[in-house]
Amino acid sequence: MKTLVIPMFSLAATLLSGTAFAAKPVPPLVSPGWIATHSCKPGVVTLDVRNPIGGGNEQTYLRGHIPCAVYSDYAQNGLWRQDIGGAPGMVPPISELRTLIGGLGIDNRTHVVIYTAGTSATDMASAARVFWTFKYLGDNNVSILNGGYAAYIARGRTPLYPVQTGLVKPIPKTFKTHVKxxxxxxxxxxxxxxxxxxxxxxxxxxxxxxxxxxxxxxxxxxxxxxxxxxxxxxxxxxxxxxxxxxxxxxxxxxxxxxxxxxxxxxxxxxxxxxxxxxxxxxxxxxxxxxxxxxxxxxxxxxxxxxxxxxxxx
The missing domain is CATH 3.40.250.10 (Rhodanese-like domain)
Known part of the structure; x- marks a missing residue:
């Protein structure tokens, strides 16, 4: 598997660029080839939400992820979903979601591409729930990687696309909500x-x-x-x-x-x-x-x- 190491100053320059990639219409699904080309471009944040249900966690992310992708723990209670009255799938307070998303280096001009392990429908459902959250908060600049990480690395064959190891630390931004x-x-x-x-x-x-x-x-x-x-x-x-x-x-x-x-x-x-x-x-x-x-x-x-x-x- 090819490993791509991106210096943090390079990533910072990419994220801070004034060019907003999300000026074009955003499709709900993108292909592995698309994300391989665009994951480090200005205005794009690739969001890794692999979790234990899908066979991944933060350690899996550190061992290999799509270049420039930032990690968020979907499985952690209270981040993307919250237990309220015994129902564990409820929407957290909007202020908390605003802080969470901004802390991932995402603002309202960012094109967010979400991916999971891509091992099952259940696994893809976690990406869909995060996608729904963005839509609910009024942000339409969001897509899902069709096939997930499994499709990106072409598991079982020679990988077609490079991966990056280690932690990508996002630069916090201000994310504004317009709830629907x-x-x-x-x-x-x-x-x-x-x-x-x-x-x-x-x-x-x-x-x-x-x-x-x-x-x-x-x-x-x-x-x-x-x-x-x-x-x-x-x-x-x-x-x-x-x-x-x-x-x-x-x-x-x-x-x-x-x-x-x-x-x-x-x-x-x-x-x-x-x-x-x-x-x-x-x-x-x-x-x-x-x-x-x-x-x-x-x-x-x-x-x-x-x-x-x-x-x-």
Whole structure:
């Protein structure tokens, strides 16, 4: 594997350049070739959020990462997600997110490209949750690396692209938020949607949707009454790190009985798999009325006044 070492003064000059790369329209997905060309360019911050679920952590980052990428621990409670009332997938206070993102060297002109290990749909879902967070905060200059780090290094073959070892220390910037509440569904909104038959999409594995298995964070088996099931593993090719095409997703949504347009609320247990479902709907299928229920089943199942539907008792 090729190793690229970038002096810190060089990185600082790159980050401080007055040229903002994000002047062009930002695609939701970028390829390994694209990030290999652009990761160290002015106005771009490549964000490594590999975590234990995806087979990586900070030590993995130090051993090798995309050149100029900065690291953020997605798995650490309270950074990108916060446990509130027993629901671990809730949105942290906006002021804390503002500080977190600015501390990563990101401002509102920065094109952020997020990547994970790229080992599974679950792993890609963590990138989707961070992506959703940026969108929720009003920042549209954000993309996901399709295929993740596995695609970038072409695991199992001679790597096509260089990697960098060690720590890249970002230069803090000021990140301003312009929250878009329409991207977030509250528990009360989900209850109203359930009663008015607005499409609810459960992005958990079918065993949890049907009520066969209970996730550790949930209190009751089953799903929200009337919800449709689009398992997270359907959204990437062979449950890997590469997203399905819009044409494939359209077919799968049809099988699941989910419209590809109109109000839609995605949920799972902690709004990670659901973020993957939201990304597929909102970005890949272009449904700008898709929302994310961050409380998901970990919150819903704790409220005895809310109904649960089980197909298997």
């Amino acid at each position: 509440p329409r991207l977030l569904a509250t528990e009360a909104e989900v209850e109203r949607a359930m009663r008015s038959h607005v499409p609810l999409v459960d992005n958990r594995p079918s065993s949890q949707y049907l009520g066969v298995n209970l996730a550790p964070v949930d209190k009751r088996r089953g799903t929200i009454p009337g919800a449709h099931n689009v398992p997270e593993s359907w959204l990437t090719i062979n449950d890997g790190g590469v997203f399905r095409t819009p044409a494939e997703l359209t077919k799968f949504y049809k099988v699941a009985g989910v419209p590809i347009a109109g109000t839609e609320i995605n949920f799972c247990n902690t709004a990670q798999w659901a973020a993957l479902g939201w990304f597929a709907s909102y970005e890949l299928l272009g449904n700008k009325k898709a929302k994310l229920y961050t409380g998901s089943m970990s919150q819903w199942s704790r409220n005895p006044a809310l109904p649960i539907e089980k197909q298997i008792n």
